[in-house]
Each structure stands twice: as structure tokens, then as C-alpha cells.
Amino acid sequence: MLKGKTVILGVTGSIAAYKIANLASMLVKLHCNVHVIMTKNATNFIHPITFETLTNNRCLVDTFDRNFQYNVEHVALSKQADVVLIAPATANVIAKLANGLADDMLTTTTLACTCKKIISPAMNTQMYQNQITQDNLQKLRDYGFEVIDPATGMLACRDVGEGKLPDPEILLDYILKEIAYEKDMKGLNVLVTAGPTTEAIDPVRYITNHSTGKMGYAIANCAMLRYFLLLVPHKRAVLFCACLKQTKLKIRKSEPPHLSGFFYTHHGRLNPPIFKK
Numbered sequence: 001m002l003k004g005k006t007v008i009l010g011v012t013g014s015i016a017a018y019k020i021a022n023l024a025s026m027l028v029k030l031h032c033n034v035h036v037i038m039t040k041n042a043t044n045f046i047h048p049i050t051f052e053t054l055t056n057n058r059c060l061v062d063t064f065d066r067n068f069q070y071n072v073e074h075v076a077l078s079k080q081a082d083v084v085l086i087a088p089a090t091a092n093v094i095a096k097l098a099n100g101l102a103d104d105m106l107t108t109t110t111l112a113c114t115c116k117k118i119i120s121p122a123m124n125t126q127m128y129q130n131q132i133t134q135d136n137l138q139k140l141r142d143y144g145f146e147v148i149d150p151a152t153g154m155l156a157c158r159d160v161g162e163g164k165l166p167d168p169e170i171l172l173d174y175i176l177k178e179i180a181y182e183k184d185m186k187g188l189n190v191l192v193t194a195g196p197t198t199e200a201i202d203p204v205r206y207i208t209n210h211s212t213g214k215m216g217y218a219i220a221n222c223a224m225l226r227y228f229l230l231l232v233p234h235k236r237a238v239l240f241c242a243c244l245k246q247t248k249l250k251i252r253k254s255e256p257p258h259l260s261g262f263f264y265t266h267h268g269r270l271n272p273p274i275f276k277k
């Protein structure tokens, strides 16, 4: 699915860094060319050898590494990349990127990249909610970065709140959405039905068909990757609408419409990137 595509994964000094090994592996299985760039602090959490073994590419850490090829590495890589995902992104790297600092391989390469840049913050709840971090994230959004809202749950520090790195499958969806297909359905609204239908015979009896809804989900998923606005009218959708009404959640106006594809891809979860209080 990702043959010929190059993804840069930026890994920073967060306890969640280990999750990216799984993501790198999933991308490689989709025939993607994966380059991992780590901050020096990230190497305290996971060893570069893990990524080198999984990706078959040298994991870059040091901008001034002389034991490699002649190209100015950060520029060469930035030209190859189809998408950059920085996950987990520490408060420190977010602050650096928001202010144009480029004092290591990751920030230098990111600054040089002209492709889509996605950032997935992961940190303690107070660090994440700190106005400085929020301002930095807003700055990055204004500069065209896509920011993945962190998940909520128990953090490594045992606090419970927002700040968790989303599961690798969710991070993969963000990458796929960006590079997996031509965006030839942009601007289209697709209505997909999924699951069984029932037709009343009389007020008591009905005829129906065996359907798991899997085909509808697969079609909707494919359409999402080709950029569309999705509506899936089936039982779960009704449940979602009820949830939306109850919690007064709204589709975020600033969010590009294709994100509503996530409505169903994670099997019934209200996904924070789409719905915001």
C-alpha cells in the first residue's frame, strides 16, 4: 500500500517512545521506506538499533555524525519525505519547533521539510495543559502542522488525564490518510450503509439479511483515505448521534472534513481528533 513512499518518524524523549517500534514495523509491512530520527534524549528510552533492525535504515540522532554518507543528511532526507510524524513529541521539542529552533537532527530536518508534518504530543497532563504548551501547539497548527490530540487515561506518572500517546494503529491512520491514496474523492460526500437491513412484513414480523457490516466499513475506510466527508447510517451511527447530543460534542469547525472518516474506523470510539467539547 505504501510502496515508494517515505515516512520520517521523529522520536523524542518520552516514556511512550517504545510504542513507535510497533508503528515502524507496521509501516514496513506496508512496504514503506521508514527513516527514524531520534533526539539524543529519546535514546534513553529506546535504542536506535531497534529502529535500524525494523526499518533497515540508519537511525539518525547526531547532526554532525561523520560516519555516514556524503549527503547533507537532514536536507537529503527532508527532500525524500512524503510525510513527517513526530511521535511522541515532548513539550521540549514542541517548544523548539514552534519557535524555529533547529539544534539537533530532528528539529533541523523537520524545519527543512516541505511535506505534511504531523505531531503527536505525549506528556504529563499538567505539562500538556500548561498554557505555554497549548500556545506552542496552536502556533504549530498555524504553521500548518497537524496536531493529534493525546489520548486520556493513566499516565506513566500514575496521574490520570490527557497526555497519553494514542495507540500506534491510530497514528498509522493519520499517516495512511495522508499518503496511502490519491485524494481523488476530495469534496465528495459519501453515504455508506453498513450492517443488516430490516423490512417490515407487518407490525410484528420483518425480513432481514445476515450482514456483519464489515463490507460497509471497508468501503467507508477506503473512501476516507481518498478524502471525503463520511456519513455511516447504521446502528452505531445512531448511538454516536445520541452520544453527541448527550455530551454536546460538536464536530470541530476548524477540522478538515475528511477527519470525520475516523467516525467509524476505530470501531465505535468517539475520537478526540474529530469531536471536541
Ligand SMILES: Cc1cc2nc3c(=O)[nH]c(=O)nc-3n(C[C@H](O)[C@H](O)[C@H](O)COP(=O)(O)O)c2cc1C
Pocket: 011, 012, 013, 014, 015, 016, 039, 040, 041, 042, 088, 089, 090, 091, 092, 093, 122, 123, 124, 127
Ligand atoms: C522517565 C521520564 C519520562 C519522560 N516522559 C516525558 C514525556 O512523556 N513527555 C515529555 O514532554 N517529557 C518527558 N520527559 C522529559 C523529557 O525527557 C525532557 O524534557 C527532555 O529534555 C526532552 O528531550 P527531547 O525533547 O530532546 O527529546 C520524561 C523524562 C523522564 C526522565
